Amino acid sequence: MNTRTRILLAAPWLACTAAAIVTSDTPLAAAGGDAPYTVVESGRSYASLQQAVDAIGGGKGSIAISAGLHSDCAVQTAGDVTYLAAQPGKAVFDGVTCEGKAALVLRGKSASVSGLVFQNMQVPDFNGAGIRLEHGNLTVAQSWFRDSQQGILTAEDPNGRIVIDKSTFTRLGTCEGGGGCAHSIYVGDYGQLRVTRSRFEQGRGGHYLKARATRVDVASSSFDDTGGHGTNYMIDLPAGSTGQISNNWFVQGTDKENHSALIAVGAEERRHTSDGLRIVGNDARLAPKAGSTVFVADWTGDKLAIGENQLGPGIKPFEKR
Numbered sequence: 001m002n003t004r005t006r007i008l009l010a011a012p013w014l015a016c017t018a019a020a021i022v023t024s025d026t027p028l029a030a031a032g033g034d035a036p037y038t039v040v041e042s043g044r045s046y047a048s049l050q051q052a053v054d055a056i057g058g059g060k061g062s063i064a065i066s067a068g069l070h071s072d073c074a075v076q077t078a079g080d081v082t083y084l085a086a087q088p089g090k091a092v093f094d095g096v097t098c099e100g101k102a103a104l105v106l107r108g109k110s111a112s113v114s115g116l117v118f119q120n121m122q123v124p125d126f127n128g129a130g131i132r133l134e135h136g137n138l139t140v141a142q143s144w145f146r147d148s149q150q151g152i153l154t155a156e157d158p159n160g161r162i163v164i165d166k167s168t169f170t171r172l173g174t175c176e177g178g179g180g181c182a183h184s185i186y187v188g189d190y191g192q193l194r195v196t197r198s199r200f201e202q203g204r205g206g207h208y209l210k211a212r213a214t215r216v217d218v219a220s221s222s223f224d225d226t227g228g229h230g231t232n233y234m235i236d237l238p239a240g241s242t243g244q245i246s247n248n249w250f251v252q253g254t255d256k257e258n259h260s261a262l263i264a265v266g267a268e269e270r271r272h273t274s275d276g277l278r279i280v281g282n283d284a285r286l287a288p289k290a291g292s293t294v295f296v297a298d299w300t301g302d303k304l305a306i307g308e309n310q311l312g313p314g315i316k317p318f319e320k321r
Helices: 049-056
Strands: 037-039 044-046 060-065 068-070 074-076 080-085 091-094 102-106 110-114 116-119 129-133 137-141 144-148 150-154 157-165 168-172 185-187 190-196 199-201 209-211 215-219 222-224 235-237 242-246 249-252 263-265 278-280 283-286 293-298 315-320
Touching: 037 049, 044 049, 049 060, 049 074, 080 116, 102 110, 116 129, 129 137, 129 144, 150 157, 150 168, 185 190, 190 209, 283 315
Parallel strands: 060 080, 068 091, 074 102, 080 110, 091 116, 102 129, 110 137, 116 144, 129 150, 137 157, 144 168, 150 185, 157 190, 168 199, 185 209, 190 215, 199 222, 209 235, 215 242, 222 249, 235 263, 242 278, 249 283, 263 293, 293 315
Antiparallel strands: 037 044, 037 060, 144 150
């Protein structure tokens, strides 16, 4: 199986009033109106997400997003923008992408996303995502990504930092396209990726987490592959990485495109050193009738720091490849 990935180029909770689904060409609403997007700092409401983003421009601001289904998307080209749900888990971006990429296309200075749901993102090149990050820092907290080709997809920013906390990735990934597989999360050559207290489940192809970042920290998260179909690795670090993979819970399912390892290090290239990559305190098991596998497969030959992990029957701790 060729798992080559397509590489393409918090603020306080504030309430805003609920509104009907709108499109990006709906006129601007008056301040205090019932449009679904409110710039917190000005108190002004907008009928489309793009209008709210443009109102912040190159500055810093927060957009409170009302509860309901939003057939909308936006491109951020500058500034520092926070996108937050007035009611966490109730503001849902459903099936609409900008630039044929994602609901949020981000290439400003930085962005934060809190409490939002992204679902049903499908595009012709099989890279439809909730978030496409092309430049800058990103923080995602308490958000949900589901039933799409990808959850989060990024380009490269070696000086950038990505933090994902307390978020859920469900029924994502695909290997349908001709250019390789899509994944629940795919991060390009970023400076640092941190994933904590998050859940990955029911993958539909590709890897659950694939990252080329220089440093990767994955902690206190769960990877439940029991409902997966045609999936590959749980965590793939194809170019090597430092950091740590600690205190996570893994269950490998039976319907695998590639069942040979749970964690893969340097399977495609050796762009970054993996010396000192710490893998410790994890719990890994096989679902009933799942075939035997390897917990960590390494292609780099670097000095990985593999500590004590609780591994169920049929899982070999380490294999050099």
